[in-house]
Amino acid sequence: MIKERLNILLVEDNPGDARLIREYLTEAAEPIDKLVLAKRLSEAIDALSAHAFDAVLLDLSLPDSKGLDTINRMRSSSPELAVIILTGNKDEQLALDAVHYGAQDYLIKDDINGNLLSRAIRYAVERQSYVKLQHNILVQAIEMMTFIVDKRDPYTAGHQKRVADIAKAIAQEMACPQTVIEGIHLGGLIHDIGKISIPAEILSRPGSLTEVEWLLIQEHPREGSDIIRNIQFPWPVADMVMQHHERHDGSGYPNGLKGDEIILEAQILAVADVIEAMSSHRPYRPARGLDAALNEIERQRGKLFKADIVDMALRLFREKGFVID
Ligand SMILES: [Fe+2]
Known part of the structure; x- marks a missing residue:
């Protein structure tokens, strides 16, 4: 089911980049209901416990967290959230690793514009909801096997x-x-x-x-x-x-x-x-x-x-x- 308006958490410590991304999202066609900015990972994790978000735009070089561990910590605190990496780092291997760590997309700041970013967010949210559905079915099938063993x-x-x-x-x-x-x-x-x-x-x-x-x-x-x-x-x-x-x-x-x-x-x-x-x-x-x-x-x-x-x-x-x- 497609959600009409999205709540986005932007995790970005560079004020210039944060301003630019906010401008992109304001001028884009995609309706954003709420855009919350966090400058550190700890701030982002606090925001996740206070509000419900559909997606997070995550920089991988923050004052309190760097690299793949940032994705890991983000997903540990909110496993169902669509994570989109938004970085200046064009490292292909890092991008693939990010996807293995559960990110839904890896975008380069220099390569985006408003429409591209908003569409990437929309697709990431949809993919994540499909991942969640498949995962739930897998867990339910496994629980059924647990149940069979327990019955015997x-x-x-x-x-x-x-x-x-x-x-x-x-x-x-x-x-x-x-x-x-x-x-x-x-x-x-x-x-x-x-x-x-x-x-x-x-x-x-x-x-x-x-x-x-x-x-x-x-x-x-x-x-x-x-x-x-x-x-x-x-x-x-x-x-x-x-x-x-x-x-x-x-x-x-x-x-x-x-x-x-x-x-x-x-x-x-x-x-x-x-x-x-x-x-x-x-x-x-x-x-x-x-x-x-x-x-x-x-x-x-x-x-x-x-x-x-x-x-x-x-x-x-x-x-x-x-x-x-
Ligand atoms: Fe055993």
């Missing part, structure tokens, strides 16, 4: 969602790019999808498992990655699923991968998985509690789990008071 294993229902939330928060704490954070969250939602190939009575039975049953359970990462391997996610979801029980020192399963052989996303999921699993009740044991879970990952820092991920997880829970829903 009611004792751990909600586990995947909680792991996804914890992993996302750790990734945010580590200042990962927004696209990586999104991928970790969605991978977390289906990290145990391979459990649908394990007989339900094994999953939910109280008491310890036989060796054969344990071997069967250890197959769930491989089964899960086989199920989703042909879906062309824009993130390495099949590897996240395959590797979420691998351990930093090589003692995990199914392939005994070590250190950087394990993708970062899977290493973050592994820490989140252990925190959630230890804090929750299971049919074969009572909950051990969050403090015990945090002490355990601290004890295994640099051994089972990558040190910097453990540090971020501990900071998140102990210093920032993150709570598992």
Whole structure:
């Protein structure tokens, strides 16, 4: 649906450039309802929490932020906003990288005029609303898969969602790019999808498992990655699923991968998985509690789990008071 009038946030520290862009937009055919100017990224992020905007015109060299990190920080605070880079820098590689970081367009200040700019804004807003629609459908399809796993294993229902939330928060704490954070969250939602190939009575039975049953359970990462391997996610979801029980020192399963052989996303999921699993009740044991879970990952820092991920997880829970829903 095409919105009649647009609210635009202009992030530009150069007063001359800001004046020129304002003039372009005033004389252009495109109806702009509101144009707010921010001279710093921090000012822009404050403006985003105070008003609703359709698009942001973003300079990449601001007093408090430079380059691609500017897009990352902007999109972290407002992932649904159409971001249009408006810069003096004609670097083609930077332009492509900007699009990978989620910008909808990359315009050079010297090359624009009023009509071109206003049309670019309109198209960027439309593309962004289409991206949002597609993304919502993808998330809903993934949530359906989460639901199927939860239905078969009611004792751990909600586990995947909680792991996804914890992993996302750790990734945010580590200042990962927004696209990586999104991928970790969605991978977390289906990290145990391979459990649908394990007989339900094994999953939910109280008491310890036989060796054969344990071997069967250890197959769930491989089964899960086989199920989703042909879906062309824009993130390495099949590897996240395959590797979420691998351990930093090589003692995990199914392939005994070590250190950087394990993708970062899977290493973050592994820490989140252990925190959630230890804090929750299971049919074969009572909950051990969050403090015990945090002490355990601290004890295994640099051994089972990558040190910097453990540090971020501990900071998140102990210093920032993150709570598992
Ligand atoms: Fe698992």
